[in-house]
Amino acid sequence: MMATVKRSYPVGSTLALIIPIVVALSWSCLVGYEGLSGQDAHDYYHIANAWKAWWKGGGVRPVMIEHPHGYPITGALLGTLFGSSLIGLRLLSALSMLAIAFLLRGYFKNPDGAAADINTFVLTAVLLSPFLLRYALMVMSDVPAMALVVGTYICTVRWLQGSLGLGFLATFLLLLSLGFRLATVPLLAPMVLALVHGPLKARRERWMIFTLLTAAAGLFVFMTMGGSGGAFVDGPLADWSPMNLFSRELHSDDGTLVYPFPNIVYVLCLFVHPGFIPLGILLIPFVRLTDFAKVPARLALAAVLCYIIFIAGLPFQNDRVLLLAQPFVVVLYYPAFLRAMHWARLRMFPIRWVSGSLIAMQAALFSRAMMPFFEQARLERELASVVSEAHARIVYTHGMGAAFVTYCPEVVVIELWYERLKMFERGALVVVNPEDLKGQWKDEPPSWNWEGLQAQGVEVVQERPDGWLVARVR
Structure with missing residues (x-):
């Protein structure tokens, strides 16, 4: 140079x-x-x-x-x-x-x-x-x-x-x-x-x-x-x-x-x-x-x-x-x-x-x-704690799948992103951010699967101020 x-x-x-x-x-x-x-x-x-x-x-x-x-x-x-x-x-x-x-x-x-x-x-x-x-x-x-x-x-x-x-x-x-x-x-x-x-x-x-x-x-x-x-x-x-x-x-x-x-x-x-x-x-x-x-x-x-x-x-x-x-x-x-x-x-x-x-x-x-990265890491750990304390065998999620694999190794994690699911296991947990699904993921598998979960029926376990929702499949 x-x-x-x-x-x-x-x-x-x-x-x-x-x-x-x-x-x-x-x-x-x-x-x-x-x-x-x-x-x-x-x-x-x-x-x-x-x-x-x-x-x-x-x-x-x-x-x-x-x-x-x-x-x-x-x-x-x-x-x-x-x-x-x-x-x-x-x-x-x-x-x-x-x-x-x-x-x-x-x-x-x-x-x-x-x-x-x-x-x-x-x-x-x-x-x-x-x-x-x-x-x-x-x-x-x-x-x-x-x-x-x-x-x-x-x-x-x-x-x-x-x-x-x-x-x-x-x-x-x-x-x-x-x-x-x-x-x-x-x-x-x-x-x-x-x-x-x-x-x-x-x-x-x-x-x-x-x-x-x-x-x-x-x-x-x-x-x-x-x-x-x-x-x-x-x-x-x-x-x-x-x-x-x-x-x-x-x-x-x-x-x-x-x-x-x-x-x-x-x-x-x-x-x-x-x-x-x-x-x-x-x-x-x-x-x-x-x-x-x-x-x-x-x-x-x-x-x-x-x-x-x-x-x-x-x-x-x-x-x-x-x-x-x-x-x-x-x-x-x-x-x-x-x-x-x-x-x-x-x-x-x-x-x-x-x-x-x-x-x-x-x-x-x-x-x-x-x-924002500190907050994201904190959010992942908090939601993982909720999943662990609920003693769920299966969790359906979008956006938290990899974090749950890290922090909840005993739980089967099913991502809602990959494909449209036809049925959901009763008693399983659901962890999603509904507002994100309505906007960014409209007409995509995550929003379709959330609609399917709502149609089957979910019971709210925790609704957080940051928009994240934890529910159980009926």
């Missing part, structure tokens, strides 16, 4: 980069948050436990249905050191965030040799990014996948710049990324092209990489056709449509969702929304076309553009999915940040005061971003 200047980092500045994730983890533990909130988090936890049980000779080997198993397998392996898959999964997410930060810190160059500027940028743009820090606390594959993609990008750039041998490492990390998160495909596409093109003096290595990538692509196609990888083909690709780019009302297997802005506008939030990169809107005036003149910047820009176009064509808006491209926006903004710092110093700006204010603002934004 820029001329290389040798630099060293004081131990104190390195420790400062670790503080945010340590404080955030400590805070989450103090409030009783275990990183489990939402369907996907519980699913990853279940997969990790299933692998652990299989290694010990119990149960059957897990197969991929929706999520790749790279994250739960690695988390389960790490968990063997601590006696808990949950701890292993959470540590993997947290350590992956640190990996992103230190990879980018090592990648960035400063012509003035000021290591402090690089540290400040990595701290504010990566480690205190509210959404990124939030998902680093969760049992989710996103942050580990991001770390692998960032590693792929840096190795690819170094290989293109002449560091022979790193092409193989880039290829390995690229394939590993897919084993953690299939949604990384659009981000990785420009890197595949770069690896296949390669430097002229690495012709033999380039052909070997091409052969390896071709074999991997063939295996991927075979898996998707065979069903074990069908989650990508039958899910995101099946739902993708260019019409979704300009739509506010979107229809998918998540029901009907209406948003304030069309998808094509929403994905641009990646560049300016304070949840992704609080510095973004401040740095835009310092961006120059020359920032994109060199191959590394163009590669990062191509990755971002491929990804946001893909995301904009999907029938939903989700900050977790959009977040995967955030490190590449950080890369693109780095020259603008150096320009902004130079501008501020020329005008004797109180940089430390501004940096402190920005850090405080980001901490507040992070706290706000975490609250």
Whole structure:
């Protein structure tokens, strides 16, 4: 990106980069948050436990249905050191965030040799990014996948710049990324092209990489056709449509969702929304076309553009999915940040005061971003307690199925989402949010099944202020 200047980092500045994730983890533990909130988090936890049980000779080997198993397998392996898959999964997410930060810190160059500027940028743009820090606390594959993609990008750039041998490492990390998160495909596409093109003096290595990538692509196609990888083909690709780019009302297997802005506008939030990169809107005036003149910047820009176009064509808006491209926006903004710092110093700006204010603002934004997840986790545990105390053998639910599998292992959980059920067992519990079923899930299996339950007859056990209803089938 820029001329290389040798630099060293004081131990104190390195420790400062670790503080945010340590404080955030400590805070989450103090409030009783275990990183489990939402369907996907519980699913990853279940997969990790299933692998652990299989290694010990119990149960059957897990197969991929929706999520790749790279994250739960690695988390389960790490968990063997601590006696808990949950701890292993959470540590993997947290350590992956640190990996992103230190990879980018090592990648960035400063012509003035000021290591402090690089540290400040990595701290504010990566480690205190509210959404990124939030998902680093969760049992989710996103942050580990991001770390692998960032590693792929840096190795690819170094290989293109002449560091022979790193092409193989880039290829390995690229394939590993897919084993953690299939949604990384659009981000990785420009890197595949770069690896296949390669430097002229690495012709033999380039052909070997091409052969390896071709074999991997063939295996991927075979898996998707065979069903074990069908989650990508039958899910995101099946739902993708260019019409979704300009739509506010979107229809998918998540029901009907209406948003304030069309998808094509929403994905641009990646560049300016304070949840992704609080510095973004401040740095835009310092961006120059020359920032994109060199191959590394163009590669990062191509990755971002491929990804946001893909995301904009999907029938939903989700900050977790959009977040995967955030490190590449950080890369693109780095020259603008150096320009902004130079501008501020020329005008004797109180940089430390501004940096402190920005850090405080980001901490507040992070706290706000975490609250809905804390509330969701609390809700899941409270409803699970009601189910356990009712001594139900079967529970019908929509939206709480994975949580009940975690917290009520003795109960048979039947999700109302999959299909229209013809009959319901008497005495079973029902846990639903009727208002959600009337709106988002109108004319879908969850609302049909709730209507069927009402027609058969239900007795209300608990009606909560938050809209959730616990009832028993008559």
